[in-house]
Amino acid sequence: MTENDDPTTDPIISVENLVVAYDRAEETVRAVDGIDLQIEPGTIVGLIGPNGAGKTTLLKTFLGLVSPTGGRVRVDGTDVAEHPHRAHATMAAVLEGARSTYWRLTVRENLEFFSRMNAAGRGDERDRIREVIDRLDLADLSTAVVNDLSRGQKQRVSLAAALVQDPEILFLDEPTIGLDTEGSLELQSSLVDLAEQHGTTIVLSSHDLHAIESICDRGIVLDDGHVVADDSVENLVDIFRTEVYELVVEGTLSSSARGEIERAYEIVSCTELRDRTALEVAVPDGNRIHELTGAMVAHGSQIESVRTLEGSLEAVLDSLSFERSRPLERRPLRGAP
Amino acid sequence: MSGRYSRSPTALTSALSALVRRDLLIMRRYPLNTAGAVLGLYALFLLVYVGGRSLVGPSFGETLGALIVGFFLFVMANASYQSLAGLFATEAKWGTLEQLYLSPIGFGPIAVLLSLSSLLVTFSVGFAMLALMLLTTGESISLDLLSIVPIVVLTLLSTIGLGLLFGGATVRYKNVSAVFGLVKFALVACIALGPASTEFVVLKLLPLTQGSYLLQRVMNEGVRLWELEPTELSVLAVVGITYFVLGYALFRYCTDRARAAGVMGHY
Numbered sequence: 001m002t003e004n005d006d007p008t009t010d011p012i013i014s015v016e017n018l019v020v021a022y023d024r025a026e027e028t029v030r031a032v033d034g035i036d037l038q039i040e041p042g043t044i045v046g047l048i049g050p051n052g053a054g055k056t057t058l059l060k061t062f063l064g065l066v067s068p069t070g071g072r073v074r075v076d077g078t079d080v081a082e083h084p085h086r087a088h089a090t091m092a093a094v095l096e097g098a099r100s101t102y103w104r105l106t107v108r109e110n111l112e113f114f115s116r117m118n119a120a121g122r123g124d125e126r127d128r129i130r131e132v133i134d135r136l137d138l139a140d141l142s143t144a145v146v147n148d149l150s151r152g153q154k155q156r157v158s159l160a161a162a163l164v165q166d167p168e169i170l171f172l173d174e175p176t177i178g179l180d181t182e183g184s185l186e187l188q189s190s191l192v193d194l195a196e197q198h199g200t201t202i203v204l205s206s207h208d209l210h211a212i213e214s215i216c217d218r219g220i221v222l223d224d225g226h227v228v229a230d231d232s233v234e235n236l237v238d239i240f241r242t243e244v245y246e247l248v249v250e251g252t253l254s255s256s257a258r259g260e261i262e263r264a265y266e267i268v269s270c271t272e273l274r275d276r277t278a279l280e281v282a283v284p285d286g287n288r289i290h291e292l293t294g295a296m297v298a299h300g301s302q303i304e305s306v307r308t309l310e311g312s313l314e315a316v317l318d319s320l321s322f323e324r325s326r327p328l329e330r331r332p333l334r335g336a337p
Numbered sequence: 338m339s340g341r342y343s344r345s346p347t348a349l350t351s352a353l354s355a356l357v358r359r360d361l362l363i364m365r366r367y368p369l370n371t372a373g374a375v376l377g378l379y380a381l382f383l384l385v386y387v388g389g390r391s392l393v394g395p396s397f398g399e400t401l402g403a404l405i406v407g408f409f410l411f412v413m414a415n416a417s418y419q420s421l422a423g424l425f426a427t428e429a430k431w432g433t434l435e436q437l438y439l440s441p442i443g444f445g446p447i448a449v450l451l452s453l454s455s456l457l458v459t460f461s462v463g464f465a466m467l468a469l470m471l472l473t474t475g476e477s478i479s480l481d482l483l484s485i486v487p488i489v490v491l492t493l494l495s496t497i498g499l500g501l502l503f504g505g506a507t508v509r510y511k512n513v514s515a516v517f518g519l520v521k522f523a524l525v526a527c528i529a530l531g532p533a534s535t536e537f538v539v540l541k542l543l544p545l546t547q548g549s550y551l552l553q554r555v556m557n558e559g560v561r562l563w564e565l566e567p568t569e570l571s572v573l574a575v576v577g578i579t580y581f582v583l584g585y586a587l588f589r590y591c592t593d594r595a596r597a598a599g600v601m602g603h604y
Contacts, residue, residue, distance in 0.1 A: 022599050031599070057599065065435060067596040085443035093439060099432030102359065104366040109359075116355035118440050145366070161436075
């Protein structure tokens with residue numbers, strides 16, 4: 001998607017055997033558990049996963065807001081835990097969505113504040129602020145007090161406050177949360193433009209899989225503190241496009257047929273309709289669909305139709321939630337370390 | 338990248354001016370809150386002034402300068418120790434604490450700049466209020482600022498150190514405001530113990546006490562800064578710097594603990 005996808009480029013973010021553990025009540029929680037990854041400059045990377053997967057902790061570790069228990073994070077060659085302020089010279093973040101700015105100040109006052117706090121001496125401040133205001137279409141709102149703006153407008157101001165710091169890397173935590181469709185699309189467009197026109201590296205965590213699918217070059221799927229998949233978004237979707245099937249059988253599914261399927265496959269969903277049953281089944285190898293249908297017929301099921309489901313990141317996560325419920329049978333995914 | 342990293346005087350001055358401007362703008366946008374704070378300060382000063390005049394009589398005018406400096410020492414000491422903890426709690430609620438942490442200047446220097454900004458704003462508000470007070474009463478005072486300002490600055494280093502300690506504790510342990518009331522009384526006691534520190538030298542190690550003692554001498558006895566004993570000034574400087582350094586170190590320790598516990602920015 002971006003112009004800087006050269007795989008030989010030195011990584012701008014490098015994570016080595018990262019572990020983040022917290023002491024909670026009577027147990028130690030490993031929010032991040034042995035992650036290794038590298039992120040190339042100019043790419044847009046999405047962190048995906050269910051709640052508690054470790055996305056926000058990983059993001060905050062990139063920023064130095066959380067200290068690693070083990071391993072290290074390097075940003076542009078600087079160890080973030082050891083020299084956070086040096087690393088901060090290259091980065092900006094929008095972590096609290098609409099809440100990342102001072103609501104009692106105007107848009108322009110916020111931009112001036114964050115520019116003077118974080119980017120003194122980086123070119124002409126007025127030019128930088130004017131450029132960001134134009135880029136995010138905030139000209140008409142520049143004298144408005146942030147408190148009076150809509151949530152989507154506040155989100156844009158938060159993004160502007162980050163961009164006015166002229167970062168090489170931008171981190172966003174749930175950037176589209178609470179936005180309507182139009183607001184979300186505007187934000188996505190701004191982020192793509194930032195990566196394409198300015199070569200900014202963008203790392204975002206989100207539950208908004210449509211947004212990640214639309215703008216990210218790469219998806220890193222986290223579950224239980226581990227990376228369970230790490231590939232281009234296209235490839236991630238491809239993996240599951242050929243592996244999740246919808247089968248419609250006449251009447252209800254017999255318990256023996258269901259038991260046979262569950263022994264070898266994962267039933268993603270099972271919906272009983274008036275005179276037939278629709279099953280979504282994850283098949284680890286596309287060639288085994290014939291074994292599956294053969295087994296169902298052998299157990300008395302009359303199959304009306306079989307079709308592959310269109311791939312989406314939602315299917316990836318649906319399947320992963322089944323994987324999590326059966327940890328001993330975790331299937332290795334392409335790109336996973 | 339190293340060219341982007343900066344703790345240069347320009348970067349620090351730019352950040353301090355941004356913080357002062359932000360504080361003044363927020364004061365303007367919360368007019369009732371600001372008016373309440375200024376009027377509260379005014380009422381307290383008026384109470385001390387009227388009370389002192391009725392108790393002491395016409396000779397009260399001779400000690401007016403000392404009263405004013407003592408009063409401002411208390412107000413600014415109170416602001417310097419309390420503001421940082423309150424600010425961090427407020428910034429965390431606003432969702433902006435993490436943004437301050439992300440400044441390339443570093444979180445420790447930012448905390449010191451926040452204290453300075455708060456002191457400057459408190460001083461300017463207090464000074465405006467004082468002018469109003471003098472206009473109201475028709476009194477006039479003469480202050481030896483060359484002697485007073487260095488002593489006040491060194492004295493406030495100790496309470497800025499306490500502010501850093503409470504600020505760090507707020508970042509790590511969240512709500513610590515319950516101890517503020519106790520500390521306020523303790524600070525009043527430290528100021529009041531100034532004269533007694535000549536007899537019990539160990540009292541000079543308390544925050545504010547040595548500063549209070551030296552200010553009394555400057556204000557009441559008309560002693561100039563360069564006429565004070567070097568030992569007394571050294572004690573003032575060493576005590577102030579020690580509290581500041583300890584406060585800064587504990588602030589760093591608390592923020593490191595907050596990062597390790599994953600609670601930086603939470604409230």
